[in-house]
Amino acid sequence: MEQNELQKLVETISWQFFQKPFRHRAVFNPRLRTTGGRYLLRSHDIEINPKYYEAFGEEELISIIKHELCHYHLHLEGKGYRHGDQDFRKLLQQVKAPRYCRPLPNVKRSASCSFYVYICLHCGLTYQRKRKMNTNRYVCGKCKGKLKMVRS
Incomplete structure (x- = not known):
């Protein structure tokens, strides 16, 4: 799908589900x-x-666009456009848009991040940390x- 096709799709979805125009740009960002x-x-x-x-097809793309258009229209109207706002959640339900998109396959999340494990020598409580800390x-x-480091 090209940039101009994406722009037309976003404009169409905006009219179809929100009955409002989309007057700005919609672009693919591979970063x-x-x-x-x-938004x-x-x-x-x-x-x-x-x-x-590429991974899930046009159906997932449409649901992502509907989600971002909820942010867009609510922000322009001066209503609550953040994920936790009641206006945002209500509009998501009306247009049947997901609150979060599903994870991409084959994406390693924090796999390279090693954890440091510390244990209290007095009560035995264990702590997991991403960063090393000075036990002194x-x-x-x-x-x-x-505290004593058990595993790094």
């Missing part, structure tokens, strides 16, 4: 990694991750006991 799309607050443009179209400076949050 997006963990999200299906995003840009300053420019009011919508960026779509092309990997979702920090103590157990539960009993103030000394």
